Amino acid sequence: MKKLILIPALLLGSLAMAQDYNYELSPMIGYNIAEGNLGLDNDGYLTGGLEFQVNSADSKISPELSIYYAPNVDYSTTGSTDVIRGAFNGVYTFNKRSSVVPFAKAGLGLETFTTNKANNSDSLFLDAGVGAKVAFTDNLALKLEAIYMLKPDSAHAGNADSNLLTLVGLTYSFGARAQKEPVIQPKEVVEEVAVATVVVPLDSDNDGVIDAKDKCANTPANTPVDADGCAIPQDNDNDGVLNAQDKCPNTPADTKVDANGCKVNLDTDNDGVLNANDLCPNTPIGTKVNSDGCPAKINLHITFGNNSTKVSEASQKELDKYATFLTTYTNYSAKIVGYTDSVGSAAYNKKLSQKRADAVVKSLIERGVNPSQLSAKGMGEADAIADNSTKEGRAKNRRIEAELIRH
The missing domain is CATH 3.30.1330.60 (OmpA-like domain)
Structure with a gap:
């Protein structure tokens, strides 16, 4: 298999890289440079991949799940194999520079050889990488990255296997995040107020009539008064008897009263017990009752x-x-x-x-x-x-x- 050298053209401009999306999906293609002891033809092969990243609103580190697939990788002797890798990484996003957003990542993955393992084994590997994204539109960007993978392998005299994966692809951002409204601090306005000295006429008993016109200067608090500051005769229970003469000041409305404002003696249910003493005022006529008017x-x-x-x-x-x-x-x-x-x-x-x-x-x-x-x-x-x-x-x-x- 011929070794391919990928030289992408970086399109630099003034477009803003989208940073306010919850998710990123990146289809990738690139070339894997393998260590010589793996026995692969030309020590390298083409690889395709798909990367899915979940962005965090509160952290610069975001989780990423990746899968890479290289079919029909030739051995230098005879035969071929498929190489499949899956990895879980934490991605640290640096501050944007112009339209370029650099990032670094590290994590853990699993590498498998499917059809012909030859002198290689399935095993976990550690990886670390760097890259950058360059915006085309609000949610579409060119993505470039290089990932170094280190895999312990007892089959190669106890030496670890090394791979360098270079990739290029497109990143599609989706799931727009709600934008926070900017907090606008109100400006403090200080007004100068001219203070004038006002002479207020005295109203010693607080009845609303100033002392100079008050003919009843010591009216009790909260007493309704006339224009001369004197108390207005009141009938609070509206029974027709003024408060001053009312010996029963809280007579219920529409109650027939005498000259003292008290209820006139009535026996509404004709049971021989006056209403004032009747605890059962609606006893049927003819019912034998006790002294309280109850059966x-x-x-x-x-x-x-x-x-x-x-x-x-x-x-x-x-x-x-x-x-x-x-x-x-x-x-x-x-x-x-x-x-x-x-x-x-x-x-x-x-x-x-x-x-x-x-x-x-x-x-x-x-x-x-x-x-x-x-x-x-x-x-x-x-x-x-x-x-x-x-x-x-x-x-x-x-x-x-x-x-x-x-x-």
């Missing part, structure tokens, strides 16, 4: 499945409302009483009603009611409120009642 005994309208102690989904809202009352008015306790219809034995119904009452107590505790406010009792078939001989009557008798007790 002494109510039907919670809680239902269960057939022969079940699990509270139905439809009854959950009733439990929510009753739990809210008991957690709000903790001076009340409740006795939860369970009843059944007459179907089944009296003993069984007594146990079933107790389990259902216990289930209601458990549900109320889960809603935040203090257990000390609750007790449960099963009454079975006792105290029927409807005829057990009809379906409708039996449904009414299967009930949970709550007896309120005030402490």
Whole structure:
């Protein structure tokens, strides 16, 4: 094989070498000058290669993966072989000089002889190289490099094998990196301000009326005043009674009040307990209530499945409302009483009603009611409120009642 000498022409110009791309791909071709003890014809051969480099935005050293292939390399005696090399290098990029970017690299590789190893062996090698890139366009450049490879080889009297690979190719840069916006420091502007002496009229009580015109000089802070600096009569709760005469200054809006600004005694739900003392202001007419206007005994309208102690989904809202009352008015306790219809034995119904009452107590505790406010009792078939001989009557008798007790 004839030895080729490659003399590339360097095209120097003012084009900028692209430095702001994440990746570089370089197809290369060149000539490998081999040490004489390898037994190769003319001690050299043509080689093609491909180099892939990943650029770092924060470091001048970038990783590079390379592969080189030389087919049908002739031995000086007889036969030929393919030579394949792969290498991993760290590439150090120097600062650009005009349109030329120099670089150096070093790393580790593997060399294999495929079809006829002859007196050579597959082995790792160390490499080091130098080169330069010359820009043609923003992301295309001419690439020149020379790489020296040193491979330990026991087959050659313990001497290491040396190769010098000279290459030329094109580098294509891609994967543009986002550019940082330049930081523009704001210029400090110093303005000279003329300071004038201003005489401000006094307003000793800070009511917005200067002392010279203030007829009520000691008005309390934050008091609305008129043009003379005197307090304007106020009615903060808008009940028609001025604050000075209002003995109930925080009456809710639209509340009917007397001359003192206090609520007129009303009993909206006609249960005999005035609204002012009524903790249950919407009790149905005719309901027996205690002194706080709340029912002494109510039907919670809680239902269960057939022969079940699990509270139905439809009854959950009733439990929510009753739990809210008991957690709000903790001076009340409740006795939860369970009843059944007459179907089944009296003993069984007594146990079933107790389990259902216990289930209601458990549900109320889960809603935040203090257990000390609750007790449960099963009454079975006792105290029927409807005829057990009809379906409708039996449904009414299967009930949970709550007896309120005030402490």
